[in-house]
Amino acid sequence: MKMPKTLLLAIVFMLTVIINSILIYGFYINYEFHKSQQNILADLDKIDIAAGDGKNIQPPLVTSSDSIDSEVKLVDGRSANLKRYLRSINSPLFEYTDVLIEEADEKGYDYKLLVAIALQESTGCKKIPPDSYNCWGWGIYGDKITRFSSYEEGIRIVSDGIKRNYIDKGLVTTEDIMRKYTPGSNGSWAWAVRFFFQRIESF
Missing domain, CATH: 1.10.530 (Lysozyme)
Known part of the structure; x- marks a missing residue:
């Protein structure tokens, strides 16, 4: 039995939408992961053990x-x-x-x-x-x-x-x-x- 042309087109359209949705979701997840990694690296750059003002200054670990x-x-x-x-x-x-x-x-x-x-x-x-x-x-x-x-x-x-x-x-x-x-x-x-x-x- 031959499938009607309109039904075939509808199926192709739905498959295209599904595939595009999956691809877009994949790109989104990858973007969020990359963004999260960048945020972690940025936070690490700001770490200051004793809350010193200088970004690259390492304050002493001793306490008075x-x-x-x-x-x-x-x-x-x-x-x-x-x-x-x-x-x-x-x-x-x-x-x-x-x-x-x-x-x-x-x-x-x-x-x-x-x-x-x-x-x-x-x-x-x-x-x-x-x-x-x-x-x-x-x-x-x-x-x-x-x-x-x-x-x-x-x-x-x-x-x-x-x-x-x-x-x-x-x-x-x-x-x-x-x-x-x-x-x-x-x-x-x-x-x-x-x-x-x-x-x-x-x-």
Whole structure:
């Protein structure tokens, strides 16, 4: 049975409309994805750990005693916000936010530093050597793996190492720390750490 010409034209027209719609939708999705990526890159360019005015200035990660005193009153708020963020990404560190903040205040550095390093090094302790509790890539060189007995021990040992080997030696920006912490990095390490600072602050 021969199909009527008008019906054939109608089918061709409908198929053309459907195909065009699919193509347009595909272009739209691709455009939105590209736009999202550009926005992320733009945000990263603006990241400033200590809210400095200079776009390319890297403020120090150390904190003065005055700022610590003023922030102690907000420790519960900092801990609660950090805990919410770490829970949202399923990081086991969410149980240790009080320890992280206590160590940072005691040693005089920004409380987000160890968390940001852990996020960069191990996706927040989710990708670490078995039974190592080492979220920071601390003392890991090839087959050599530094292991801790718990996350809390890891936090305290790494915090002490950051204080003695970096802060006390004047290495107080992400770029300074990167040059010693991971000397082979092309800058992406410091960039990522600053990115995670911003993510925590804006959560």
